[in-house]
Amino acid sequence: MNRFAIFFGIFIVLGIQACHKDKDNPPEESTKSKLEDVLTGIDSLKSFTADFKSASLAEEELSQGITVFTLSDRVLADVSVAKNNLQSTTVGIQDLPRLRAANGTNGSDFKDGSSIKDYIVKGRFSLSDLTADKKLTTLSGKTITVQVVNGIVYLNGVQVFNNPISNNSAFAVFALSSFINYGSMLALDNQALAKAAPCIPGGILTILGQNFSEKPEQNLVTLNGKNALVNAASKNKLVITIPAEATTGLLTVAVNNKTVSSLSAIPVLLPNISTVSGIQALGCQHIQGIAVDNNNTLYFTDPSNHRTLSYDASGHSVIYQPLSPPVKDINGDGKIDANDAELIITDPWAITLGNDGKIYVGGKNNEIPGIFRFSPNTPKQTEHWAGSSDLNLEGRRLNTGMSPIALLADGETILYANNFSNQQYVVNRIAGDNIMGWLYNINLLNVDPTYQQSATMLGMTKVKNVSTFYFADGTGKRIWKKDQNGLYLLAGANNNNHKPAQDGQGNAALFGSPMGIALWSDQYIVVCDNDYNNHNYSIRIVNSYGVVTTIAGGNNPTNSSKDGIGKAAQFDGVNAIAVDKDNMLYVASDDGSIRKIQFK
Template sequence: MQRMIQDPTKTYTLLLMLLLVLIGGCKKDKNEHPVLVFKVVNYFPNSGNTGTLITIEGSGFDNDLSKYTATVVGKQAEVVSATANYVVVMVPAGSGTGKIELKYAGNVHDIGTYTYQALSVKAISPNRGPVGTNIRIRGEGFSDPDKPAVVTINGNPANIVSLSDTLIIATVPDKTLSGPVEVKVKESSSKGPNFRVQALFDITPKTGGKGTKVTLIGSGFETEVAKNQVTFNGKAAQILEATETKLLVQAPDGVQTGRVNLKIEDTPIEGPVFTVIAPPTISLITPLSGPAGTEVTITGTGFSTIAGETKVAINGKDAVIKSVTATELKVTVPVNTGTGNIQVSVNDQVVAGPVYTEQAVGISGFSPDNGNVGTVVTITGVGFSTTPANNTVTFNGVVAKVNAATATQLVVVAPQGVSTGFIKVRVNGVEAVSPKVFQTSGVITITTGLPHTSVNAFCAGQHGEFYVLFRTYNQVYKVDPNGTVTLYAGDPNGRTGNNEGIGTLGRFTAPVGIVMDKQGNLFVAEASGNIKKIAPNGMVTMYVASASIGASGLAIDNQDRLYIGARSGSFFGFVIVTNGVPNYSFDLYADPEGRMAIDGVGKVYGSDLDATGRYAIGDGSYERLIGDYSAGYADGSYSDARFGTIGNMIWADTKKLVLVCDPENNALRAINPATQKVTTIFKTQKGFKDGGLADALFGDITDVTIAPNGDIFILDKTNKAIRKVTF
């Protein structure tokens, strides 16, 4: 050591050489190929006689013949050839029935049993294909005068097309999986090579859209991606992974509903149908904040109830799904979520929701969800202070008084100046936001000056006015924006007839419905089925002279087509009138009552005198969809909902709801086509009172109409009133 120190140049040189050796050794280790393990997976044939060639199949083999020795029943056998996957051995003379052994690299491998006999399966062609493929099986000892040969593929009997002593042609049977081809003659049997059945059994998922990852499940797939081709209704898909039994592919751009087809090299295989569906939607998430472990409810559409198809992430962390329906998810907030968007993925179709914040304070809901100044609102959630003064609550920025408080509930009063907006709760500097807005809502009376209580229908005009129909008096009254009521059309003495003329010179006979088109023309349906037109100048003319169809109401869609509910002795359903031409094709054996509603996609909702809730589609089909034959009162799904009676209804396009008058329950109900649920807007006692929806009183819910700006109005015949409803 002392000498090395005395000669530093030699020391540095020696250290440098050692370093280079170490680096070289590391590089060598890094570039070395992994050692393949010697593994035997199959051998064939398992029978024959002297000179039969036995093929041993596997991996990790060496092509150097000198490294192998083989014995058949203890006798030395010649190793004829060797590759990375196959070793071929020739059966020596004098062999009998017994073991085949292969020695390689000092290890003896027991290959299997060889039966010395005349029967032997030596080769098959082709060695892969779909069910129904004809296989040519070559060998010897196949024919026997007493008993024909039997062929099985992986144990399934195959139909023999032709047979000689050295050649059999057999057909791959249905429901066959990949496996050995075996021939049996009398008591002897011989197993040959495996036949790879190329089949597509199923796909998962079966629904989705662009970018959905779909797994094809089958057999005989090529493990080399490029040798498989997958199409969705003719469009090529990208293959991401491939094994012999599974292919992972991605649905292509522009994917449409249709079959998923597979081509393995030159073999085409037809698969199941993949159905394209819309991505999921999120309409509400509650709460939007809270600690880890909080249960979050996500409301929307397009969720899948099939396990694994719906996934939820909060700020990128997977959330545990506790329950799922097509329209609602319940998930648990994971630990260390932080703050970030909630995302719902259904079969790789992703929709982003609002931001969720992991914190101590959260608002899960509040009730009622609408009201005005002075409305008492109960807020539920977590992390509230039990001291009322330590909770700061605002309604759209306006501070409200907190009357009572627990850790999970606050009772507050909607403040002066309240308007539609979010409720916020701040505790110790931490602020939570409500999952939805508090709606300022209520009832305001426009007029109580209608002349009679026999009013049965009305519609809103284009300039804030209303047109009110009185069947008993055969008259149409106009209510100006200032509330002034005047006779607009029809005989002053209530006389019937088909007289045409301006205003009171025109006559009606038992009018049952009234609507206005985009040009300001009024249309009045009569019980007979006639439709009369009132032009903007007040001119009354016959528009449709109909056969007697027993009209029950009149509706109009967004294309200004008229719909008459009809219930005569020979026609039950509805009539569509386009540019004055009626179409009587919709005889649906229904008994409609009141005005129907036509939603934004043309579906027609109409009631039935014998059933509380029927649903008709514009192409003429008809089915009971909403409610039940028995009357009652219940919100919920289409099948669970109950109505006392179904009166007039209308489509509220801005709210995407069908509004339904339920006079028996003195209620305004709403049908939501997106969620397929029925809810109650308000349900009141009999009387007359303006105020919040929970406090207002109505004498009768006779009809509902919607102004061009989306405002909603109720006709209350008992109080001879038109009343505005906000919600």
């Protein structure tokens, strides 16, 4: 056998082995092919998938890890209809040519001029990787900014749906609620708007979208034709206050002669005011303090009759009016009996419900102010829980002078606001057997040098499970906020000339005399404002931007009471307010009634 034959035989053998090796180990499928397989299996992505398949994407662009943000046929159809006045939004096989025509001509360009590469970013990201203010770079070289609002992720103001379509080591695929707009087109994220609603007058609405002005005053926002105050602005987000007179309707944003409207109406819940039946039959002359428990049982004080009462959802009432044992013939009938028993508590004023299930009432005993504690099932017995005739304002619970005009249960402690003139201690805290100063007049003056009063906090409330407190300052005519970072003036200003109460933001707002205060839906501060000088008794909302909005009541020179919606309702004094577990508000009035406010 010659040398040539030997080499030829070796070549044949190696070739056969190579063929077997290629058959056993076929070439690895490209990243694009894998993505096409994933997308093809999803019926709602037919149009996006067709565009993806026809796009020119090099393997080296995809193989280092990518994240794809897809647009469903429904999204494409909705945008196509909005831009081209198409009549149908039904998506099916027959609609694909229409969608393709509306969204591009070459299979890789969408209607807004963006390409498929604008929806693919460099790097493989999970949802948890998309943190606030993170910058993403697309294959087309554009930048996307991540926003996170209430746990929901947005890209340039467009929502990313939480559940990934696909997630492996090479790529991740998510769905978007709308186009990512990189141009100058003004746009709203309508799905995010739908989730943010419903709204209430004075409340806050966050609007996500694209190409807003970063200057709040350059964004004109209306809700059903009523102008809204823009509290904060960025290119992709506006925060507005719902106007007092707003009703359900379309939201419109205008910027630099460009206007866009929501696809559907934004629902606005209005305050409906009604009188709680059965309360006035109890003969209260005026109701000063009010609280409500988890069973929606109301507890309230009737200082003119020296009583504290409860009234449950079935209409059953209990009178808490303990008497001391008779010790002398008070009525002069010649004998000492039950008719000579004296009231233990006079002038019950403030009331709160403790975590221990007890009722705490601020009142007087023998003209000595203090705090009294009741068990709900023993209305004729009480405990003198705090207060004495001593002049010291800090110390032991039963050896400290106080004049509690407002009470607030804070976990295992009780806060009380004093009604002393020119006092050093505005609010004290009782923890165990000890009383200590907690908020001082000097603190208020340090925050607002224009402050001219000795504060009287007529109402207090707090955020659940958070050390954030709000105070209604009756003499200072302000609303204060206190949290772990310090004390803040939220709204209000000096009003020594007794100007009528007016809505506004921060110190542009004026109060008559803010009294009761509550936190509605753990979001908004609701304030009872008694403007006695101008006969203006109203319920007002203060949001986190310090915007004050009157939502119910108003000028009432006859001091009459009338049920109704919003400002059509009238109050004869608004002294205190409480909110139940269903977010119903209850207002204590001077005419001995309790009014209920329900947003609907």
